[in-house]
Amino acid sequence: MSNPFASRTGITVVGFAIGITATLLQYFGNPPNMGICVACFERDIAGGLGLHRAAVVQYIRPEIIGFVIGAFIAALLAKEYRPRGGSAPLVRFFLGVFAMIGALVFLGCPWRALLRLAGGDWNAMTGLAGLATGIGAGVLFLKSGYSLGRAQTQKPAAGTLFPVFMAGLFLLLVFQVTFSEGGPIFFSQKGPGSQHAPLLISLGAGLLVGAIAQRSRFCTMGALRDVILLRDFHLMSGVAGLLVAAFAMNFILGQFKPGFASQPIAHTDHLWNFLGMALAGLAFALAGGCPGRQLFLSGEGDLDAGIFALGMIVGAGVSHNFAMASSPAGAAAFGPAGVIVGFIFCLAVGFTMRERA
Amino acid sequence: MSATRVDARGLSCPQPVVLTSKAIEAGAESLEVLVDNEVSKENVLRLAKRHKMQTSVHEEGPDIVIEIKT
Numbered sequence: 516m517s518n519p520f521a522s523r524t525g526i527t528v529v530g531f532a533i534g535i536t537a538t539l540l541q542y543f544g545n546p547p548n549m550g551i552c553v554a555c556f557e558r559d560i561a562g563g564l565g566l567h568r569a570a571v572v573q574y575i576r577p578e579i580i581g582f583v584i585g586a587f588i589a590a591l592l593a594k595e596y597r598p599r600g601g602s603a604p605l606v607r608f609f610l611g612v613f614a615m616i617g618a619l620v621f622l623g624c625p626w627r628a629l630l631r632l633a634g635g636d637w638n639a640m641t642g643l644a645g646l647a648t649g650i651g652a653g654v655l656f657l658k659s660g661y662s663l664g665r666a667q668t669q670k671p672a673a674g675t676l677f678p679v680f681m682a683g684l685f686l687l688l689v690f691q692v693t694f695s696e697g698g699p700i701f702f703s704q705k706g707p708g709s710q711h712a713p714l715l716i717s718l719g720a721g722l723l724v725g726a727i728a729q730r731s732r733f734c735t736m737g738a739l740r741d742v743i744l745l746r747d748f749h750l751m752s753g754v755a756g757l758l759v760a761a762f763a764m765n766f767i768l769g770q771f772k773p774g775f776a777s778q779p780i781a782h783t784d785h786l787w788n789f790l791g792m793a794l795a796g797l798a799f800a801l802a803g804g805c806p807g808r809q810l811f812l813s814g815e816g817d818l819d820a821g822i823f824a825l826g827m828i829v830g831a832g833v834s835h836n837f838a839m840a841s842s843p844a845g846a847a848a849f850g851p852a853g854v855i856v857g858f859i860f861c862l863a864v865g866f867t868m869r870e871r872a
Numbered sequence: 873m874s875a876t877r878v879d880a881r882g883l884s885c886p887q888p889v890v891l892t893s894k895a896i897e898a899g900a901e902s903l904e905v906l907v908d909n910e911v912s913k914e915n916v917l918r919l920a921k922r923h924k925m926q927t928s929v930h931e932e933g934p935d936i937v938i939e940i941k942t
Contacts, residue, residue: 521914595910602884657890665882668908668934732911737885744886745893749918803884819884 518593520730523752529731530756536720537630537757538764540578543712547770547779548634550761551578551724552627553806554618554795555780557824558831558840559708560684565699566832569840571706575688577714579810580681581721586729586814587678588722593730598674600818603663606864607802607819611826612833613857614798614806619831619840620791620850621645622781624806625735625799628792629754631781633761635773641785645792650739652793653800656865657744661801663868666819674816677824688714707780729811736796736805780843787846787854794857801864876900880916881908881935888912889919892940896923903940913938 519525537550549555555572562573590596618624621642623631628646631639653661687700694700703709711717727733731753738750765771775783782788799805802823804812809827812820834840839853876895880888889912892905896919905916913929913936920927926941 518910518914593910597909599882602882657886662883662887666884667882732914740886745889745919747918747922803886 518730520727521732523749526731526733526749526753527756529727529733530753531760532727533626533724533733534633534757534760535764536724537626538633538761538768538770540712540717540720541770542768543716544710545712545717546707546710548631548636549623549627549707549780550630551720552623552630553579553582553810554615554624554827554831555622555627555707557806557828558615558619558835561828561831562708562835563687563700563702565701566829567835569835570701571703572708572835573701573703574708574711575684575700576711577685577688577718578721578724580685580688581718581723582725582728582807582810583681583814584678585722585725586811587725589726589729590815595729596674596816598669598671598816598818599666600669600673602666602819603868604819604822606663606868607823608826608829609860610798610802610864611809611823612830613860614795614802614823615827615830616834616839616853616857617791617794617798618806619834620846620854621788621795622841624795626757626805626807629735629758630761631778633758634765635771636778636781637773637775638778638781638783638785638788641788642792645789646796647739647743648789649793649796649798650736650800651743652797653865654740654744656801660869661865662870663801664870666817669816669818673818676818677813677821685718725811725814728807729815732808733811734805734808736799737808739796740800782841782843782845784841784845787841787850790854791841791850794854794861797861797865798857801861875902875904875939878903878905880912881906883912885911885915889915892916892919896925896940901942905938905940907936907938908934909936912936916940
């Protein structure tokens, strides 16, 4: 095959590389069991921009910027840059909002669920079980003809918008502009938002992961979906690679601390860990990709994926402003309500949006 | 016998594979699948390989046509 990354070996190696990169980022300063977490890092960006005022989770994460721009460059070089969009953008925006609300009840995206497991945080197991359940529900919709409709080809310049937006965030990060007294850009002085690897290491890691993930089509949601839907283990070998590499690296770096209680940036509310991730999984399945994959797609010109990512960033603001995001103490006051509203929305989307064959 | 035509252009992952899979399960022995991107092409080819079917690929303008035969 002309694209070696798209082979079984290719995707396994990519998963392995992501596992190593993520655990090394923790070693270099990123929060524990959060070397790379797309949901958490988009939430930190939302905080940095002042879309929420949770003071401990505000930072413009260069990894996210790197993901999009790395995928953009890789797609350009491989002649796969192809601006497209127009497949129910507003529906995708709200899928992003509710995906984030669910992920922040659990406290992590699928990538972080894997990294938490690899760090010995056994609460990740209920989260991953929820994720699989949500994706399983999404598969039932896909089997019965669920579709958000076709995307159309867009003008070449349109696809550069999301990478340019990311470049703009990078400038805000580098110059740390203060827009008003006590105003944005916010940078956490303590808490997870203050824990980060050096800027260039984070950016480099993001660019690398963005490029190889674009080439290999690495997707954690797709991995579970393809196993359930098609008995196809191709993408799952990437997830397995990530998990094995992260386990090994955590042992080597002394980052493996097994147990349920007192895990970093996690809680032991099993019911809401499960349901939060189930909501996220369903939303990812309906939108066609995990949060990481949506960023790589937006880099290669998928405007709808860009809309989903923006939905997640706004969703993070909503989640923290309306007391829905969990804390290490457990689910927040309005977290369960947010998850229930999210389920109602996702089920309505699943039942009403379908192609008549 | 004419080939069953599956138009999966503009559809996002995994719909091209789902539509192709449904056509194969419905008993189609000869298929023509239209896609418009590399990822869909790779996925459909992987599906055909799992069904141990013959494939050939050619381009028609901006589209990719995948012919699948038992």
